Amino acid sequence: MNKNPIGVFDSGVGGLSVLKQFLHYLPNENYIYLGDTARVPYGNKSQSIVQEYARQATEFFIDNEVKMIVIACNTVSAVAIEAVQKIAKSIPVIEMIRPASEAAITSSQNSRVGVIGTRATINSEAYIHELKKYDKYSNLKITSTACPLFVPLVEEGYLQSEAAELIARDYLETFATEEIDTLVLGCTHYPFLRDLIHKILPHVKLIDTGEAAAIQAKKIIENENISAGIEAKDGSNIEFYLTDTPYTFTNIAENLLGFKIEKIKKVNLD
Amino acid sequence: MNKNPIGVFDSGVGGLSVLKQFLHYLPNENYIYLGDTARVPYGNKSQSIVQEYARQATEFFIDNEVKMIVIACNTVSAVAIEAVQKIAKSIPVIEMIRPASEAAITSSQNSRVGVIGTRATINSEAYIHELKKYDKYSNLKITSTACPLFVPLVEEGYLQSEAAELIARDYLETFATEEIDTLVLGCTHYPFLRDLIHKILPHVKLIDTGEAAAIQAKKIIENENISAGIEAKDGSNIEFYLTDTPYTFTNIAENLLGFKIEKIKKVNLD
Numbered sequence: 166m167n168k169n170p171i172g173v174f175d176s177g178v179g180g181l182s183v184l185k186q187f188l189h190y191l192p193n194e195n196y197i198y199l200g201d202t203a204r205v206p207y208g209n210k211s212q213s214i215v216q217e218y219a220r221q222a223t224e225f226f227i228d229n230e231v232k233m234i235v236i237a238c239n240t241v242s243a244v245a246i247e248a249v250q251k252i253a254k255s256i257p258v259i260e261m262i263r264p265a266s267e268a269a270i271t272s273s274q275n276s277r278v279g280v281i282g283t284r285a286t287i288n289s290e291a292y293i294h295e296l297k298k299y300d301k302y303s304n305l306k307i308t309s310t311a312c313p314l315f316v317p318l319v320e321e322g323y324l325q326s327e328a329a330e331l332i333a334r335d336y337l338e339t340f341a342t343e344e345i346d347t348l349v350l351g352c353t354h355y356p357f358l359r360d361l362i363h364k365i366l367p368h369v370k371l372i373d374t375g376e377a378a379a380i381q382a383k384k385i386i387e388n389e390n391i392s393a394g395i396e397a398k399d400g401s402n403i404e405f406y407l408t409d410t411p412y413t414f415t416n417i418a419e420n421l422l423g424f425k426i427e428k429i430k431k432v433n434l435d
Numbered sequence: 436m437n438k439n440p441i442g443v444f445d446s447g448v449g450g451l452s453v454l455k456q457f458l459h460y461l462p463n464e465n466y467i468y469l470g471d472t473a474r475v476p477y478g479n480k481s482q483s484i485v486q487e488y489a490r491q492a493t494e495f496f497i498d499n500e501v502k503m504i505v506i507a508c509n510t511v512s513a514v515a516i517e518a519v520q521k522i523a524k525s526i527p528v529i530e531m532i533r534p535a536s537e538a539a540i541t542s543s544q545n546s547r548v549g550v551i552g553t554r555a556t557i558n559s560e561a562y563i564h565e566l567k568k569y570d571k572y573s574n575l576k577i578t579s580t581a582c583p584l585f586v587p588l589v590e591e592g593y594l595q596s597e598a599a600e601l602i603a604r605d606y607l608e609t610f611a612t613e614e615i616d617t618l619v620l621g622c623t624h625y626p627f628l629r630d631l632i633h634k635i636l637p638h639v640k641l642i643d644t645g646e647a648a649a650i651q652a653k654k655i656i657e658n659e660n661i662s663a664g665i666e667a668k669d670g671s672n673i674e675f676y677l678t679d680t681p682y683t684f685t686n687i688a689e690n691l692l693g694f695k696i697e698k699i700k701k702v703n704l705d
Contacts, residue, residue, distance in 0.1 A: 202480070203474065203480065203484050204473065205668075206663065209681050209682060209683065210472070210473065210679050210681055211679050211680050211681060211682075212677045214678075245632065284682055285682075286684070296518050312589070313587070313590075313591055314587055314591055314593065315585070316587075317584055317587040318584070319584075320479075320583075321583055321584055323602070326601070326602075326605075327601055328598040328599075328601040328602045329598075331596070331597055331598040332593070332596075332598045333596075333602070335596075367556075396509045408484075409480050409481050409484045410481050411479050411480055411481060412479060412554055412555075412558070435705045
């Protein structure tokens with residue numbers, strides 16, 4: 166038994182889709198959610214700056230004695246995971262790329278897998294690198310595309326609009342041509358666009374990176390026997406920390422998570 | 436005569452549209468362009484965090500002995516101008532709101548003026564406050580709307596797409612109903628969308644905040660007799676400093692300014 170919290174880190178609201186999956190698979194844990202809303206988004210920024218921000222977040226979690234760190238952001242997972250692990254030492258770190266890659270390989274029947282993500286994630290080729298580890302017969306065909314407008318469309322609630330559909334068709338048309346059967350939604354914002362993506366690619370299995378990561382975390386917590394076993398209701402087990410208190414966070418969080426957020430604490434990471 | 440540079444500050448690429456206007460109206464000056472690309476965008480962030488970033492930028496300019504500071508960002512102008520002026524002391528500070536408001540009042544024949552900007556700019560009501568100062572007959576009608584998706588559309592080069600037009604029609608329809616004759620493009624990214632906005636509101640005069648500011652700066656430099664009088668060609672008079680070196684800056688800058696950017700220096704503001 167270990168009642169210490171699980172630290173969930175993202176640059177902003179995207180990680181809430183991961184938190185939601187964790188609350189589903191691991192409801193009896195304490196959580197600290199840390200959103201770096203003062204410097205959001207990370208997806209178009211350089212590797213070195215994202216690594217610096219990730220190191221600061223990890224130090225915050227260590228100060229708060231977390232028992233597990235969840236990098237609830239594909240960009241950070243793609244470019245800064247080594248920087249996080251180096252500081253985290255013996256604290257288990259759950260990132261997004263490996264669980265999602267494993268899930269994609271398990272899902273694909275025709276060995277044609279697609280990946281979408283931010284520009285930083287796609288340019289890092291982290292998914293290509295990870296997926297190839299499981300490519301037993303060297304016949305895996307991976308197609309990947311950056312979809313930089315998806316994050317602002319989600320943050321502005323343009324989920325089902327005609328404009329969002331036009332932009333999505335633009336980004337996704339290559340996957341229809343490539344006849345993929347599995348698509349990794351390689352950014353924690355993208356599950357918000359699941360219905361739209363499904364409409365455009367109806368026969369493709371969509372991999373939610375947060376869900377794959379939550380399933381992996383559940384295994385570790387069970388294997389190491391470190392569950393908290395607490396009773397929680399309507400977010401009573403979550404503390405929210407943000408580096409800025411922006412206009413839209415609370416609304417998006419309450420709509421997604423389905424409970425009222427009473428208190429958000431402000432923290433300075435730099 | 437004063438050969439010290441003019442400091443131009445923005446969170447990212449938007450301020451380049453202001454720099455372009457300055458290069459047109461004041462070609463014989465030296466410039467330092469500072470883009471806070473590590474923390475871009477500012478438009479959805481809180482007032483206090485934007486004030487902190489603006490103070491850091493001002494200190495950078497003071498260290499670099501600028502003779503004038505241009506706040507080439509409407510969000511910073513709207514929420515942080517006092518913080519900047521307090522540190523700048525006797526260095527003249529040119530911001531975006533006042534010159535654009537004066538230009539809008541001069542332009543409007545029917546006293547119906549529209550303002551578009553980021554959420555931070557619109558929520559601050561800085562334009563309403565400033566425009567009302569010139570409302571001699573108390574008959575000015577101001578309509579304002581935040582257009583948060585315009586910045587990412589510009590940064591991704593979606594300037595003439597059908598999706599951009601749908602989103603723009605959504606944001607701008609209120610201005611047709613209100614029968615405005617003048618619209619302030621209250622964000623330095625928006626001049627990139629000028630053709631699209633003109634298509635939707637063909638009879639409305641569009642005010643470019645960067646142009647209005649450059650005209651005001653030219654007057655100050657002439658009145659105070661502090662022009663540099665240097666000869667410059669293809670950006671030889673500009674030093675670029677960024678807090679991060681992102682993927683898209685150089686491309687956007689070279690396309691907009693029409694010359695090759697040889698060197699960008701990286702700087703840490705915090």
